[in-house]
Amino acid sequence: MINHHRSVKVLRRGDLARLTGCNLETIRYYENIGVMPEPPRSSKNYRVYDDRHVARLRFIMRARELGFTLDEVRDLLALVDGGAQTCGEVQGLANSHLASIRAKIDDLKRIERVLSSTVAQCTGDDVPECPVIDALTEVT
Amino acid sequence: MINHHRSVKVLRRGDLARLTGCNLETIRYYENIGVMPEPPRSSKNYRVYDDRHVARLRFIMRARELGFTLDEVRDLLALVDGGAQTCGEVQGLANSHLASIRAKIDDLKRIERVLSSTVAQCTGDDVPECPVIDALTEVT
DNA sequence: CTTGAGCCTGTACCTGCTACAGACCCTAGA
DNA sequence: TCTAGGGTCTGTAGCAGGTACAGGCTCAAG
Numbered sequence: 001m002i003n004h005h006r007s008v009k010v011l012r013r014g015d016l017a018r019l020t021g022c023n024l025e026t027i028r029y030y031e032n033i034g035v036m037p038e039p040p041r042s043s044k045n046y047r048v049y050d051d052r053h054v055a056r057l058r059f060i061m062r063a064r065e066l067g068f069t070l071d072e073v074r075d076l077l078a079l080v081d082g083g084a085q086t087c088g089e090v091q092g093l094a095n096s097h098l099a100s101i102r103a104k105i106d107d108l109k110r111i112e113r114v115l116s117s118t119v120a121q122c123t124g125d126d127v128p129e130c131p132v133i134d135a136l137t138e139v140t
Numbered sequence: 141m142i143n144h145h146r147s148v149k150v151l152r153r154g155d156l157a158r159l160t161g162c163n164l165e166t167i168r169y170y171e172n173i174g175v176m177p178e179p180p181r182s183s184k185n186y187r188v189y190d191d192r193h194v195a196r197l198r199f200i201m202r203a204r205e206l207g208f209t210l211d212e213v214r215d216l217l218a219l220v221d222g223g224a225q226t227c228g229e230v231q232g233l234a235n236s237h238l239a240s241i242r243a244k245i246d247d248l249k250r251i252e253r254v255l256s257s258t259v260a261q262c263t264g265d266d267v268p269e270c271p272v273i274d275a276l277t278e279v280t
Numbered sequence: 281c282t283t284g285a286g287c288c289t290g291t292a293c294c295t296g297c298t299a300c301a302g303a304c305c306c307t308a309g310a
Numbered sequence: 311t312c313t314a315g316g317g318t319c320t321g322t323a324g325c326a327g328g329t330a331c332a333g334g335c336t337c338a339a340g
Contacts, residue, residue, distance in 0.1 A: 066251055067248070087269060088264045135202070
């Protein structure tokens, strides 16, 4: 591993936000809930970040983009931090997450079917009769 | 003795909850945020509901099941309450809701594609190398 | 020396509920 | 009649997953 001996620029919270595209306040939030580590502080109590913080935040953000909850992100990070994470363990988490994504898709598709077939019956006219309202008002 | 044999039974909050399947506290919440009207009160300050409240709550619950946000529900109710709602107006709300459902489905499908194709590369073995972790760690 | 930007903390707000505490009220059984 | 148990009332706090202030420090440029 290469240790860069050129002068390392100190990253502050705003720098980290800019480098990752993460919201400034969200970084503090992630620290509070324990997915980002507490960084060292400068003499004036400013948070001081380095490359590893950038990498970790990117990891978190990618996992969030893939729909992992912050709890799941914590699990993934715990595995990675444990150093001895196995492909099997990670695969397990990813698969169960995948299952819940598929369940959500199915839910939304069902909703989409019902709603679109109802809307399809609308005349769209200036009349008070409306199949959508009927469906919502329906006595079943 | 006076009201005892009347056919119109007075509904209290718990009755409304049972009749609709709505959570007891949610009813009060809906009142607070203004999607359920403030009902009259009994002499002992108990909320008193009738059939129209049952119908309204069912309307709200059906709209929620179809994924309408409470803001959208408020809009639908305003149209219905306005008395002069037209099929065109309702159709407009439903269509824009439909568009956001479809957008969510597309999002989730994209996520599902990425994640499932990544997981498919996992060996699932007891080894530390894992395509999922690689994807999350990847320097782009 | 001032001005503006950045950072610090704590806290409130958002959606859509759910749950609890502590006070009343009501009814049935002993 | 008393009492135990339900029900109801209010306000408030909590969940996820952030976002956005206010009020106070600190720092660099002009």
